[in-house]
Amino acid sequence: MRIGVVTFPGSLDDRDAGRAVRVAGGEAVALWHGDADLHGVDAVVLPGGFSYGDYLRCGAIARFAPVMQPLVDAARGGLPVLGICNGFQTLCESHLLPGALIRNDHRKFVCRDQRLRVESTATAWTSGYEQGQEIVVPLKNGEGGFVADQRTLDELEAEGRVVVRYLDDNPNGSYRDIAGITNARGNVVGLMPHPEHAVESLTGPTTDGLGFFTSVLEGLIRA
Amino acid sequence: MARVVVDVMLKPEILDPQGKAVQGALGRLGFEGVTSVRQGKRFEIELAGPATPEAVAEIERAASTLLANPVIEDFTIHVESGAEV
Numbered sequence: 001m002r003i004g005v006v007t008f009p010g011s012l013d014d015r016d017a018g019r020a021v022r023v024a025g026g027e028a029v030a031l032w033h034g035d036a037d038l039h040g041v042d043a044v045v046l047p048g049g050f051s052y053g054d055y056l057r058c059g060a061i062a063r064f065a066p067v068m069q070p071l072v073d074a075a076r077g078g079l080p081v082l083g084i085c086n087g088f089q090t091l092c093e094s095h096l097l098p099g100a101l102i103r104n105d106h107r108k109f110v111c112r113d114q115r116l117r118v119e120s121t122a123t124a125w126t127s128g129y130e131q132g133q134e135i136v137v138p139l140k141n142g143e144g145g146f147v148a149d150q151r152t153l154d155e156l157e158a159e160g161r162v163v164v165r166y167l168d169d170n171p172n173g174s175y176r177d178i179a180g181i182t183n184a185r186g187n188v189v190g191l192m193p194h195p196e197h198a199v200e201s202l203t204g205p206t207t208d209g210l211g212f213f214t215s216v217l218e219g220l221i222r223a
Numbered sequence: 224m225a226r227v228v229v230d231v232m233l234k235p236e237i238l239d240p241q242g243k244a245v246q247g248a249l250g251r252l253g254f255e256g257v258t259s260v261r262q263g264k265r266f267e268i269e270l271a272g273p274a275t276p277e278a279v280a281e282i283e284r285a286a287s288t289l290l291a292n293p294v295i296e297d298f299t300i301h302v303e304s305g306a307e308v
Binding site for chain 1 (some may be wrong): 292
């Protein structure tokens with residue numbers, strides 16, 4: 001199974017995302033922001049970083065990169081897409097996911113190992129977890145506050161589209177402690193924490209993040 | 224040549240941490256009587272031609288597509304006074 005990882009100018013975590021794909025047993029395919037072609041991959045990861053210097057708004061310029069047009073179309077057609085951190089911001093800017101990410105309420109960059117609860121396993125990227133499972137993965141962001149209007153938040157809750165929620169202290173002021181969400185179909189997932197940094201015990205606090213990548217691979221094999 | 228200005232502000236219900244930081248700094252510097260600061264963005268856009276209704280409508284499209292995120296931001300557009308219309 002081939003999973004594409006997009007590199008934008010300013011992407012940081014594309015290598016780690018590709019590595020996580022390989023550790024999970026998949027083939028990582030490097031995709032380039034300027035190339036309007038997904039090269040037939042079975043799923044795509046939009047990695048963390050600071051695409052286009054985070055100018056204007058995080059993800060606002062990446063959204064219009066040539067690679068995004070086929071990606072948005074494919075995502076609407078059911079292609080599994082995972083946006084991590086800057087990738088989550090880009091998915092919100094692309095309107096593939098509702099809401100937006102704003103500067104942390106306490107105005108400081110936060111970098112720590114974060115405890116999360118998996119709230120939904122009905123997505124392409126979390127099917128391998130147990131409902132309510134608690135995991136620890138790194139979190140690092142300056143603009144990770146998830147916001148949306150009350151109606152959108154109520155919809156996300158009612159439809160079970162909150163995928164992961166912060167436990168302990170809310171690290172960035174995200175409404176309702178939301179760390180990650182999915183679209184109605186469950187193929188597009190975005191989250192601020194970094195599961196790709198928690199796939200090997202040598203370098204991660206845990207290997208709890210691996211489940212995102214094994215979930216999508218198992219789903220693709222079953223399909 | 225004309226200049227069109229787009230002002231972008233976070234919606235009132237969205238927290239503005241940058242504005243809060245500025246407000247705090249103002250208080251520390253002794254500027255009294257400030258109850259709130261909201262920080263926005265101003266884009267000054269120079270047009271190759273006059274600011275016709277069509278040209279301004281095109282800038283409005285640009286504002287709602289790229290300059291502002293309608294999920295969290297509002298924007299206003301005006302043609303700079305003195306510019307030919």
